[in-house]
Structures are given as structure tokens and as C-alpha cells.
Amino acid sequence: MQNILKTLSDSLGDLSGNIFSLLPLAAVIFMLVIAHRILNRQAQQVAGRRFRNQMIMAGISFVGILVFIIMLPLDGGVRGQLLTLVGIIISVTISLSSSTFLGNAMAGIMLKSVRNFRSGDFVQVGDHFGRVTERGLFHTEIQTATRDLTTLPNLYLATTPVTVVRSSGTIVDATVSLGFDIPHGRIEALLMEAGEKAELKEPFVQVMELGDYSVTYRVAGLLEDTKRLLTFRSRLRVAMLDCLHRDGVEIVSPNFMNVRDYNTQHEFVPPTTVAAPPNTADAPPDVVFDKAEEAETISDLHQTVKDLAENIEQLQGEIKKASGDDKQKLQQDIARAEQQLEERQAEISAAEARDKSKDS
Numbered sequence: 001m002q003n004i005l006k007t008l009s010d011s012l013g014d015l016s017g018n019i020f021s022l023l024p025l026a027a028v029i030f031m032l033v034i035a036h037r038i039l040n041r042q043a044q045q046v047a048g049r050r051f052r053n054q055m056i057m058a059g060i061s062f063v064g065i066l067v068f069i070i071m072l073p074l075d076g077g078v079r080g081q082l083l084t085l086v087g088i089i090i091s092v093t094i095s096l097s098s099s100t101f102l103g104n105a106m107a108g109i110m111l112k113s114v115r116n117f118r119s120g121d122f123v124q125v126g127d128h129f130g131r132v133t134e135r136g137l138f139h140t141e142i143q144t145a146t147r148d149l150t151t152l153p154n155l156y157l158a159t160t161p162v163t164v165v166r167s168s169g170t171i172v173d174a175t176v177s178l179g180f181d182i183p184h185g186r187i188e189a190l191l192m193e194a195g196e197k198a199e200l201k202e203p204f205v206q207v208m209e210l211g212d213y214s215v216t217y218r219v220a221g222l223l224e225d226t227k228r229l230l231t232f233r234s235r236l237r238v239a240m241l242d243c244l245h246r247d248g249v250e251i252v253s254p255n256f257m258n259v260r261d262y263n264t265q266h267e268f269v270p271p272t273t274v275a276a277p278p279n280t281a282d283a284p285p286d287v288v289f290d291k292a293e294e295a296e297t298i299s300d301l302h303q304t305v306k307d308l309a310e311n312i313e314q315l316q317g318e319i320k321k322a323s324g325d326d327k328q329k330l331q332q333d334i335a336r337a338e339q340q341l342e343e344r345q346a347e348i349s350a351a352e353a354r355d356k357s358k359d360s
Contacts, residue, residue: 027071028064035060054137055109100155104138107158111140120296122165122229125157133295145230165226172200172232173220175208176240180215182249190247191219194239198232245269301348308341 039053069082112135117123121132123142128150130142139151178187188205195203200221209216219240223232244251250267312334319330 023071025068028068031064032057032060101138103155104153107154108135108137108139110158111135111154116162117164119299121167122170122226124163124165125152126160128152131296165229167226169201169222169224170226170229171220172198172223172229172236173218174233174236174240175216175218176244176251177211177214177216178249178251179213184215184217186247187215187217187244187249190243190249191217191240194236194243195219195221197239197243198236200232200236298348301344305341305344305348308337308344312337312341 036057039056065086066083069086117132119132119135123130123132125142128142128144130144130150132140133143133149134141137154139153140157141149141151143149176191184207191205192203195205198221200223203219203221206218206220207215208218219236221236223229241251248267248269250269315330315334315337319327319334322330
């Protein structure tokens with residue numbers, strides 16, 4: 001009987017030791033869950049917190065591992081060996097992934113610090129062109145002209161020149177090669193007319209190159225509404241075709257005239273009686289770049305929420321020093337700002353819900 005009681009006591013002691021050894025792990029998990037919820041709550045109020053939250057969670061996870069090892073009921077020598085093992089694993093991981101994992105993370109930090117583009121901006125990276133929809137620690141996502149999503153590693157963006165279309169306006173241009181037999185003054189006047197017909201601001205024409213067989217002209221103008229960039233690029237080329245063909249200018253390489261079997265008086269110009277294309281409507285940005293539009297809207301709403309919160313905080317500081325009518329007016333301003341803040345937060349929640357429903 002005594003042996004049975006002793007065995008039972010030893011078993012309970014081992015069980016209690018195992019339970020207590022799991023407490024550090026439970027504490028670390030609890031700390032990670034609380035930190036994750038706090039960071040998510042902050043991300044819903046202020047834009048651009050995803051990257052920062054990823055860095056914070058990575059740091060907390062690393063500290064949690066160290067705390068877990070230190071709090072384990074182990075001998076000091078064993079604990080030291082475990083810490084050394086963790087250090088070796090981290091060193092080897094960094095060494096093996098320095099060109100990919102760590103490289104993308106460091107590139108993401110650099111891009112965040114430079115701040116040369118944000119969600120909704122048009123960017124050109126190598127052969128990739130589109131609008132930014134998402135910026136993370138390891139990658140940047142853009143939406144292309146075909147409405148598809150392209151994921152670019154941050155290391156690629158850090159080592160490749162990135163062209164950002166300015167939101168205040170950009171230059172839309174197109175080139176055309178014409179023969180030396182056509183006076184340049186005539187071509188320049190027609191291309192200026194095309195730029196004006198395309199509704200570009202302050203259009204201009206340049207002679208770009210005198211080739212062996214043709215002259216290269218460039219027509220360009222300012223487009224202030226950059227969201228319609230794709231539409232106006234096409235519109236400018238259509239206007240160039242219309243103006244040049246209407247005036248009898250043949251848009252064809254002089255080399256072609258040397259190999260075709262046609263009468264020398266024949267001109268390759270469409271007949272003036274041909275009807276206009278059946279559909280020349282603009283491509284709506286909210287269809288082609290729907291996710292980019294949504295990302296830009298959410299980013300702007302987060303910035304508005306941040307500005308309203310700062311304004312409310314400032315008014316609350318002023319109301320402590322005010323009295324009488326001034327105090328009443330400040331209270332009305334605070335109530336109005338708080339109402340606007342609630343409305344913007346509701347809009348953010350609705351926009352994020354729409355974004356998630358489109359991806360699901």
C-alpha cells in the first residue's frame with residue numbers, strides 16, 4: 001500500500017512539474033495574442049501600419065522565444081546550450097536567406113523610409129506597369145492594366161529604378177515616324193492639333209531623331225487627371241491618326257514604298273467616309289484598377305481619421321483654457337469632429353469589407 005501511494009505521489013509530482021514547465025509557453029502565447037489584437041486595432045484607425053506591425057510581431061516573437069527558454073526549469077548549463085543553439089540557428093538562417101528573405105525585409109524597410117510612392121500611385125518597374133494596391137514587409141503588389149495583380153519582391157524594387165507617376169499630373173506622349181518629303185512645319189501643326197484634340201494641357205511637338213529613312217516626331221502634353229492615364233494615351237494616338245489622315249499624310253515607313261507593287265500615286269490613307277469606331281468610351285478606372293482605387297480610398301480615409309483625431313486632441317487641450325461662449329463653441333467643434341470621425345471609421349470598415357469580399 002505504501003508503495004502504491006509513493007508511486008502515485010511521484011506521478012503527481014512529475015505531472016505538476018510538467019504543467020509548471022508549460023506556463024512560460026502559455027505566457028508567451030498570451031503575450032503574442034494580446035499584441036496582435038492591439039496592433040490590429042491600431043491598424044484599423046491609422047493607415048500604413050501593416051509594415052510596422054509585422055516588424056513588431058517579429059521582434060516580440062524573438063523575445064518570446066528567449067523568455068520561454070530562460071523561464072524553463074532547466075539547469076544553467078542546459079539553458080546556456082539552448083540559447084547558444086538558438087543563436088546558431090538564427091545566424092545560419094540569416095546567412096542562408098540573406099539574399100532573399102532578409103534582403104526583401106531590408107529592402108522593404110528602405111522603401112518605407114524613402115516613401116517615394118503610396119497605395120494608388122501608378123508605378124513603372126522594369127517591364128511592370130500598374131497601380132500600387134498593397135505594400136508589405138517582403139513584397140509590393142500592383143494592379144496592371146489588365147486588372148490582374150502582380151506581386152513584386154521588395155528587393156527587386158530596391159535594385160530596379162522605380163518610376164512614379166506624380167498625382168499632380170504627368171506628361172502623356174506618343175511618337176510617329178514620317179518621311180523626309182513632308183515639311184516638318186506641316187507635321188508639327190497637325191500634331192499640335194492632335195494634342196489639343198486629345199484635351200491635353202499645353203501640348204508641344206519635338207523632332208526626336210533624323211533617321212536614315214524617316215523623321216521621328218514626338219507630341220506630348222500635360223494630363224492632370226492621372227487616373228485616366230491609359231485612356232488619354234490611347235486618345236492621343238487616335239487624334240494623331242485622325243489629324244494626319246485627314247490632311248492626307250501617309251503614316252507608313254518609306255521602306256515599304258520600295259517593296260510594294262502599287263502605283264506611285266496611290267496613298268495609304270483611309271477614306272474620309274469611313275464611320276468612327278463604334279466604341280470610343282473611356283476605360284473606367286474603377287473597373288481596370290478597382291483594387292488600387294479601393295486601396296487609395298482606404299489610405300485617404302485613414303489619413304482623414306488621423307487628422308480628425310489630432311484636431312480633436314488639440315480642441316480638447318484648448319477647451320481647458322476657454323470659458324463662456326468660447327468654451328461652448330469649442331464643445332460644438334469637438335462634437336462635430338467626433339461625428340465626422342465616426343462616419344469616416346464606418347466608411348473604412350465598409351471599404352475594407354468590400355475589399356475582402358472581392359478577394360474571397
